[in-house]
Amino acid sequence: MNILFRADAGEQIGSGHLMRCLGLAQHLCDGGVSCSLLTTGAEEPVLARWREEEIDVQEHQAxxxxxxxxxxxxxxxxxSGAQWIVADGYxxxxxxxCAVKEGGAKLLCFDDLGGASFAADLVVNQNPGAQDLSYDMRGGGRVLAGPEYVVLRKEFRHMQWEPSSDAPRILVTFGGYDRGNLALAAMGELAKLKEPFSATVICSADARGLEEAQAFAASHGKQFHVTPPTDMAPxxxxxxxxxxxxxxTALEMAALGVSMVLVTVADNQEPGAAALAGAGCARMAGRGVAALSQATKTLGDLLRDPAAREDMGRAGAALVDGRGGERIAEAMRAGITAP
Incomplete structure (x- = not known):
């Protein structure tokens, strides 16, 4: 089976679409499927992740x-002789x-919002609560909805969370393109906490923003470690x-059993974040920089309450079992063999 992925990354849309597709592509390649990617606007470090899997990457300007x-x-x-096209993007x-399906290939679309009309053969919404959303499947396609369809990249599949024996460790990350340097603002709030902790901060701002974040960390001893986007699983x-x-990222955290405080940065994150909080594996602080003060207060509460953190971690691991790629691949194979 040959599959073409169509997804992008960039400052305005982040890197989540490409990374989600990469997880599915890795799973399919492990099963002997040939995958390729058509993309526009993504920076080379993101595309390098695909090339590391020996996946053909093509770029276009439309x-x-x-x-x-x-x-x-x-x-x-x-x-490429693709039997399936997988598209991820609003x-x-x-x-x-409809135009793409005229070529005869089957179409899978990832979605996060619900309520739209789709001509696709499969629509996948991996967010908790997605099974309650309505879809207009005008072509008679099928919807795969809920956290049982969360796709994990291969580096997460066998990774296990290990609690710290020292001061609690916090990871701060706001996606692959942190335009407003929310990470730096978060450090400013976290530095006010009286509870002991250390923090690794993923800064995906521009070069100047990274320098500012690193300078802030240097002025606070060893409490903060700042790094650009890197291998996130470990x-x-x-x-x-x-x-x-x-x-x-929040779904990956849930799968590993890491408790979370969520600050959303885009409209499409709101439903899934609220559902994660409802499932007991996260606490919602709000949207953007205005929510950082509340997020810090909530983090302080959780730093003092290891039992609550453990309960949240167990809830996340129970919610996301990591077999989403397997289930989606089965549905795609069934679609190929169906009359």
């Missing part, structure tokens, strides 16, 4: 979600989907608590 984009996708699918609306598995945005 406007995301346009009919020109659909034509480029059709051409790439035909060239710009790939029903017109784009960092997540080595902390007791996380301050993070919603989206894919």
């Amino acid at each position: 406007e995301r979600g346009s009919l020109e984009d659909a034509a480029a996708t059709l051409a790439a699918a035909a060239a 710009e790939f609306g029903s017109d784009w989907q 960092l997540m598995a080595a902390v007791d608590l996380a301050l993070c945005a919603g989206g894919t």
